[in-house]
Amino acid sequence: MVGNFLAEDNARMESSRLLGRLVSLYGEVNLKNSTLSLPVDLSISITRSAGALGPDIYAFGEEIVYDVKVVNRGPVNEEGIKVRDINILGTISQVTSSLAQTLYNPLTSTWAVGALEYGETAELKIKALINKAGLSTISALVEGAGVDETIQNNSVVQNFCVLLSEPTPILGPTEVCAKNKYVYRVEPVSGASRYTWNVPPIGAIS
Incomplete structure (x- = not known):
């Protein structure tokens, strides 16, 4: 029952x-x-290394470290603990755990924590290289074998921003003649998926 x-x-x-x-x-x-x-209270939190451009602002290609922490707040021990639906941004380069027997599976986005005694904490550090620009969301959810009545701290969701580097000036001739062809170029911006060129109308060019 x-x-x-x-x-x-x-x-x-x-x-x-x-x-x-x-x-x-x-x-x-x-x-x-x-x-x-008795029901047990498990809580989860995620902290991130600060961004190069601000606490929640990162640069494309920057290294980021996620610290996923699970705490058994009791009042009893719990087993069968796992963190699932771990959604993070970046190409993972290193994973370490405070508990040697715990495993993280990047294919299923699941961290098998196992058993935690009352008051015990488990930490998972994931180091990754940011590979996508824009607004990003990270999230995760913890659950155990028993019933957790305090569900407000069973999941975590965070948002942060990744910016591209500033584009370089357009390179090419500044004086041109009508009906001739000219080549202009810009240096590639890492992470950019497309470039938009704004050319003034013919009548506006002097």
Whole structure:
């Protein structure tokens, strides 16, 4: 059984397993050949290394370090803990964990934490190279084998911005003759997917 049960008088559970609470307001609680497991509170947080252009502003090609932290806030130990749907930006170059036996699978975006005692913390550091410009979102969700009643801290979502480098000046002749062909160029900007050239109308050129 899963849930919380409240009795006004005596409460008795026999040959059962309850994941939750069994409470009596005015009587006694008796367990016979039964197992009572309390809900556990798991929390997750993500911190990032500061961007070169600001706390939440990064440059294309910059190295970023994500620190994913899971805490068992109790009141009991928990097993079967995993962090899933880990959505991060960048090409991963290194992954380290504070718990040697834990594994991170980049193919499934899952970190198998395993068991954590009450008050214990596990950390996963992911180093990556930013490979996409624009507004980016990172997220993750933690869950265990039992019931977590405090779901507000089971997931995390963050937004940040990645900027391209400034474009260089357009190179080419500044004086031209009508009906002739000329070549202009700009130096490539890493991460740019396209370039837009704005040419004034013919009548505006002097």
